[in-house]
Amino acid sequence: MKLAVVGTGYVGLVTGTCFADLGNEVLCVDIDEEKINGLKRGRIPIYEPGLEELVKRNSAAGRLRFSTELPEAVRFAEIIFIAVGTPPLPSGEADLSAVRSVARTIGANLDAPDKIVINKSTVPVGTGDVVTAIIAEESGGEPPFCVVSNPEFLREGSAIGDSMEPDRVVIGTDDKYAAEKVAALYRVLTKNIVITDRLSAEMIKYTSNALLATKISFINEIANICDLVGADVEAVADAVGLDSRICRAFLNAGAGYGGSCFPKDTKALIDTAAKHGYDFQVLNAVEAVNAQQPLRLVDRLRELLDGELSGRTVALWGLSFKPNTDDMREAPSLIVIEKLLAEGARVRAYDPVAAETAAEALDELGLSIEIVDEMYAACDGADALAVITEWNQFKDADLERVKGLLSAPRLADGRNIYNPAEVAELGFTYRSMGRSALAER
Numbered sequence: 001m002k003l004a005v006v007g008t009g010y011v012g013l014v015t016g017t018c019f020a021d022l023g024n025e026v027l028c029v030d031i032d033e034e035k036i037n038g039l040k041r042g043r044i045p046i047y048e049p050g051l052e053e054l055v056k057r058n059s060a061a062g063r064l065r066f067s068t069e070l071p072e073a074v075r076f077a078e079i080i081f082i083a084v085g086t087p088p089l090p091s092g093e094a095d096l097s098a099v100r101s102v103a104r105t106i107g108a109n110l111d112a113p114d115k116i117v118i119n120k121s122t123v124p125v126g127t128g129d130v131v132t133a134i135i136a137e138e139s140g141g142e143p144p145f146c147v148v149s150n151p152e153f154l155r156e157g158s159a160i161g162d163s164m165e166p167d168r169v170v171i172g173t174d175d176k177y178a179a180e181k182v183a184a185l186y187r188v189l190t191k192n193i194v195i196t197d198r199l200s201a202e203m204i205k206y207t208s209n210a211l212l213a214t215k216i217s218f219i220n221e222i223a224n225i226c227d228l229v230g231a232d233v234e235a236v237a238d239a240v241g242l243d244s245r246i247c248r249a250f251l252n253a254g255a256g257y258g259g260s261c262f263p264k265d266t267k268a269l270i271d272t273a274a275k276h277g278y279d280f281q282v283l284n285a286v287e288a289v290n291a292q293q294p295l296r297l298v299d300r301l302r303e304l305l306d307g308e309l310s311g312r313t314v315a316l317w318g319l320s321f322k323p324n325t326d327d328m329r330e331a332p333s334l335i336v337i338e339k340l341l342a343e344g345a346r347v348r349a350y351d352p353v354a355a356e357t358a359a360e361a362l363d364e365l366g367l368s369i370e371i372v373d374e375m376y377a378a379c380d381g382a383d384a385l386a387v388i389t390e391w392n393q394f395k396d397a398d399l400e401r402v403k404g405l406l407s408a409p410r411l412a413d414g415r416n417i418y419n420p421a422e423v424a425e426l427g428f429t430y431r432s433m434g435r436s437a438l439a440e441r
């Protein structure tokens with residue numbers, strides 16, 4: 001099939017590339033000229049494992065092309081995916097300006113009947129109606145077209161695998177022709193294709209993310225209580241997770257969730273509910289807990305440093321919001337750094353891939369830290385080490401070496417990646433998120 005994907009970010013670039021790999025002809029479009037020029041030369045703008053090779057292979061085969069010309073893409077494609085960003089406005093509402101602008105250009109350039117426009121961006125319930133109205137207005141109602149909701153569930157860091165082997169694909173439309181055509185595109189990937197109405201499809205995406213965020217904040221509160229009573233949150237989560245009604249996934253306690261989706265999508269769902277006169281109490285609490293969680297890691301550090309952060313140097317391992325990505329959007333590390341600096345600490349950080357994006361994000365916030373390009377160098381002479389992102393290389397770290405580098409062996413484990421008994425055996429004073437007491441047994 002001939003496909004256009006508008007927005008070549010984490011979702012659009014991965015989606016377009018994967019569809020090209022499946023044999024479709026794909027034209028990826030973005031307003032960012034630098035990004036598109038780079039992609040034309042094989043330069044991948046994001047860190048996503050496996051993506052570079054896939055882009056190069058499909059570009060070389062002529063199935064994957066890049067352009068800044070949306071009108072050309074509208075005329076070229078049978079199906080047009082909208083995958084532009086929908087960042088939160090200060091009110092929490094999703095900013096739909098990019099979606100609206102793309103819809104206007106699509107409407108003004110519709111040249112053949114039965115083109116399908118897919119909302120793949122995460123958009124509030126009812127946005128399919130808004131996009132339909134804009135396209136109809138711009139095109140004058142002719143030729144006929146269909147807007148379908150097809151929310152994306154990929155995870156940064158495993159985006160290619162998630163796209164090629166999705167748990168399920170959701171297609172929201174009442175139009176049978178469009179539903180069948182979009183389903184045909186995905187049928188090679190999964191049998192789990194849910195066809196529903198557009199409003200429900202839009203709601204499914206928010207419900208999934210809100211529920212996952214809820215699991216995280218819930219287990220984080222359990223972890224906070226575990227620290228108070230001396231229990232081990234990992235043992236609790238393992239046993240609770242064996243219950244098939246609950247499942248172990250997303251029950252990892254830590255310094256809070258971040259990224260471009262959970263914080264934004266929970267806010268947008270709270271906002272949608274509020275606009276309909278409904279106070280989403282559970283989700284408000286989920287957000288409030290998450291806002292506190294990075295600060296709890298700072299509390300652990302303060303405890304390790306006898307109540308005083310001022311004048312101390314803290315080594316931070318991990319800056320990206322999660323492993324295997326360079327994405328710094330809403331990263332808990334930013335909150336931790338802001339608080340540490342506010343209390344007069346110095347920060348020396350290391351991240352395997354996010355040094356550049358982190359430097360930009362910190363610069364925007366007016367925060368100044370040292371970022372080093374080797375993990376042990378971050379520890380040299382520091383007063384404590386804090387782990388914020390659970391990259392594999394931190395799990396395999398030579399902690400004897402770390403101990404020798406720190407001014408004293410103090411470790412705040414914001415992702416519970418170490419065995420408390422083992423680090424205590426090595427001589428570390430250890431704090432974590434819900435298993436601190438274990439190091440003292």
Ligand SMILES: NC(=O)c1ccc[n+]([C@@H]2O[C@H](COP(=O)([O-])OP(=O)(O)OC[C@H]3O[C@@H](n4cnc5c(N)ncnc54)[C@H](O)[C@@H]3O)[C@@H](O)[C@H]2O)c1
Nearest residue numbers: 007008009010011030031032084085086098121122152156
């Ligand atoms: N990142 C994820 O893990 C993920 C997962 C599922 C769903 N989503 C959703 O997918 C959408 C895109 O997210 P993302 O992370 O890929 O965003 P992103 O910021 O990485 O990429 C968005 C891209 O859209 C481009 N763009 C903006 N306005 C444009 C316009 N008018 N015309 C053409 N291009 C335009 C930007 O230049 C950028 O390259 C969001 O709604 C997000 O919530 C993201």
